[in-house]
Amino acid sequence: MRTLCNRVKVLGHGKGVNRHSCISTRTGVCYRLNIPAGQAVCPPHTLEEKNLLDRDRAEDLLTEYTRSPSLLNHALAVEAALGAYARRLGEDELTWRITGLLHDFDYERWPEPENHPLKGSEILRSAGYPEQIIYAILSHAQYLELERKSPLDQALFAVDELCGLITAVTLVRPSRSILDVTVRSIKKKWKQRSFAEGVCREDIALGASELGVDLDEHIGFVLEALQGSAAQIGLIGVAEEHAEANAQLTG
Ligand SMILES: [Fe+2]
Numbered sequence: 001m002r003t004l005c006n007r008v009k010v011l012g013h014g015k016g017v018n019r020h021s022c023i024s025t026r027t028g029v030c031y032r033l034n035i036p037a038g039q040a041v042c043p044p045h046t047l048e049e050k051n052l053l054d055r056d057r058a059e060d061l062l063t064e065y066t067r068s069p070s071l072l073n074h075a076l077a078v079e080a081a082l083g084a085y086a087r088r089l090g091e092d093e094l095t096w097r098i099t100g101l102l103h104d105f106d107y108e109r110w111p112e113p114e115n116h117p118l119k120g121s122e123i124l125r126s127a128g129y130p131e132q133i134i135y136a137i138l139s140h141a142q143y144l145e146l147e148r149k150s151p152l153d154q155a156l157f158a159v160d161e162l163c164g165l166i167t168a169v170t171l172v173r174p175s176r177s178i179l180d181v182t183v184r185s186i187k188k189k190w191k192q193r194s195f196a197e198g199v200c201r202e203d204i205a206l207g208a209s210e211l212g213v214d215l216d217e218h219i220g221f222v223l224e225a226l227q228g229s230a231a232q233i234g235l236i237g238v239a240e241e242h243a244e245a246n247a248q249l250t251g
């Protein structure tokens, strides 16, 4: 007998079919069949399906625990950077993207070092996420002193703080657009210790060397990846945001 996954709510039983809708609050649709919630008549979800890697399910988990727009944008930025590195290194892009999306999903609720990312890793484990993802997320926390062994562990650590620095550099520009940011402007702010002092420059440099990439090249590569996702990560800039809002109003 097939078992319903915990994302669906049974609405009733018809002739030979179970009527149910996906309980995803973010998308409101069945992640498998894309049927709007409340109208779905689809075969029951199985537990095996529940354990499959799915980006939207990962995003649902992220948004269940995270409300802060800046933290959500950070997760999306790290996702974009890891996606780009996965493509460059010939690794599994979905696995890497999901790792980026979820690396801080527990942070808003449990920001203390004794909890983040340990609480999150327990949740991920019970949700059936692979150990490869869980270990990479654990090892991005320097204070846990875990060895970063796999390219995924190293890449996550290398891009995490850098995404924070690039975001900070973008947000002090009058345009607030990442498209106006250059490697040179990032390096300039890098040297200015009072700027974004929470961003540990040493961790970024260490991350690049662990990953075996030249620091400037690493900065340029991540910047380009984030520029490619400017709108999704909230760094498209004020002019474009206004243009988009106007288009929506007039459209
Ligand atoms: Fe973190």
Ligand SMILES: [Fe+2]
Pocket (backbone or CB within 6 Å): 074, 078, 103, 104, 160, 161
């Ligand atoms: Fe992070």
